[in-house]
Amino acid sequence: MLESEQGKRKYFVENGNCSNKNTTFATLSISSKLSNTTNKPLIKVKQMKVNEIMTALEAKHPGENEYLQAVREVLETIEEEYNKHPEFEAAKIVERIVEPDRIFKFRVVWVDDKGQTQVNLGYRVQYNAALGAYKGGLRFHPKVNESMLKFLGFEQIFKNSLTNLPLGGGKGGADFDPTGKSDAEIMRFCQAFVYELWRNIGPDQDSPAGDVGVGGREIGYMYGMYKKLAREHSTGALTGKSYGWGGSLMRPEATGFGAVYYVKHMVEEKGDTLEGKRVALSGFGNVAWGAAQKACEFGAKVVAISGPDGVCELPEGINAEMINYMLDMRASNRNKVQDMADKFPGKAIFTPGKKAWSVKCDIAMPCAFQNELAEEDAKMLIANGVKYVAEVSNMGCQPGAIAAFQAAKIPFGPGKAVNAGGVATSGLEICQNAGHINWTAKEVDEKLKKIMSDIYDQCVKYGKQADGTINYVKGANIAGFMRVAHAMMAQGII
Numbered sequence: 305m306l307e308s309e310q311g312k313r314k315y316f317v318e319n320g321n322c323s324n325k326n327t328t329f330a331t332l333s334i335s336s337k338l339s340n341t342t343n344k345p346l347i348k349v350k351q352m353k354v355n356e357i358m359t360a361l362e363a364k365h366p367g368e369n370e371y372l373q374a375v376r377e378v379l380e381t382i383e384e385e386y387n388k389h390p391e392f393e394a395a396k397i398v399e400r401i402v403e404p405d406r407i408f409k410f411r412v413v414w415v416d417d418k419g420q421t422q423v424n425l426g427y428r429v430q431y432n433a434a435l436g437a438y439k440g441g442l443r444f445h446p447k448v449n450e451s452m453l454k455f456l457g458f459e460q461i462f463k464n465s466l467t468n469l470p471l472g473g474g475k476g477g478a479d480f481d482p483t484g485k486s487d488a489e490i491m492r493f494c495q496a497f498v499y500e501l502w503r504n505i506g507p508d509q510d511s512p513a514g515d516v517g518v519g520g521r522e523i524g525y526m527y528g529m530y531k532k533l534a535r536e537h538s539t540g541a542l543t544g545k546s547y548g549w550g551g552s553l554m555r556p557e558a559t560g561f562g563a564v565y566y567v568k569h570m571v572e573e574k575g576d577t578l579e580g581k582r583v584a585l586s587g588f589g590n591v592a593w594g595a596a597q598k599a600c601e602f603g604a605k606v607v608a609i610s611g612p613d614g615v616c617e618l619p620e621g622i623n624a625e626m627i628n629y630m631l632d633m634r635a636s637n638r639n640k641v642q643d644m645a646d647k648f649p650g651k652a653i654f655t656p657g658k659k660a661w662s663v664k665c666d667i668a669m670p671c672a673f674q675n676e677l678a679e680e681d682a683k684m685l686i687a688n689g690v691k692y693v694a695e696v697s698n699m700g701c702q703p704g705a706i707a708a709f710q711a712a713k714i715p716f717g718p719g720k721a722v723n724a725g726g727v728a729t730s731g732l733e734i735c736q737n738a739g740h741i742n743w744t745a746k747e748v749d750e751k752l753k754k755i756m757s758d759i760y761d762q763c764v765k766y767g768k769q770a771d772g773t774i775n776y777v778k779g780a781n782i783a784g785f786m787r788v789a790h791a792m793m794a795q796g797i798i
Contacts, residue, residue, distance in 0.1 A: 440727070
């Protein structure tokens, strides 16, 4: 059995350099506790080759495009570092980490307000628990499918790792569309969803949270049903609960706040400041709401928010009344950003069919959905003088867009680092639940700032390039991966 890096084994690589890109095989000598023999046979360990792994995955999981895209992005950026560790390849760390531990797929049957029976598909992907209990959001959206949730769960492994909290990776959701549904319908669906899932979640097993289509209201309905079924109270079985019955202060704002804290570090790295910067946000849910608040607090000017129906340009910048109204827009289930323009005529200008990236800005922050920012959007932003881009949604930018930003030397922050504030504060909520205590908003915010600062430092450590620039994507992927890989090595082949 392979031991951990801190164990007594020694690895020997041909030519004395296991990072040699020209070395096809690393020669690996593994000491054994079961024998006193000193002359062990040499084991040939093949180095990881991304294209070979991706070819095998594509054959095994055809058509799962989002999942395959997420895996390729991570493997391409960690390949060089990974191949410095032949013990990883001997233990098949990559082959193990790219496949979920298990996937639950179930039907969710509920009754709408007309008395008609409805059937949806629900999922929970438990991906990797090397660092702790599974942790990740639930997404309710008509496009939810297994590929989407596998990509989100895979990303969650490394995002959770970056927080340095004891959290494994997971994700879940359903193809339920909350748009246009009444509160009573949403309640019945949430209760039916948890009825099917509750035995497979819990504070020390798997702790879901919110995501697209799942906010405080939905978490409340699901947690109420979980308590009834499990007869457990004040637990971290679900996070994102309201304050007063197990929730943490600062949780609703945390993803957006954390993203702006990360962007602030990016800006300061260039000797710049957020003061006066024009910020474009996509979406108008909890994430964009939190980002708008914190950006304004630092003196930036939010000039655009968007929705599936178009974009609202805010020439004078968003104000406190508009930020508060974003909560009403989300709660209405209409999913229309035009409501902002209707509420604030003249101060918000709605253009149907356009994206937030059509508005000239200094900082672009996708906050809505995966692959929402395409290569042509990136080129438009670059032409309009964008200075910084930070994914707040998971995998919010398409590969061509990321390549365009990096080629233009525009600092680009990846979602698994930028939006980690949400899961970090969910982890803090679990801690508070376990101790049956509540921290003040200031205490939670200080912990969030520290976590985001540490994440940024890890990205810089592993992402610093020879020319002095920082590849934040590479830095985040390597930093997140290495912590999980070492934990997997230490815990054996399981």
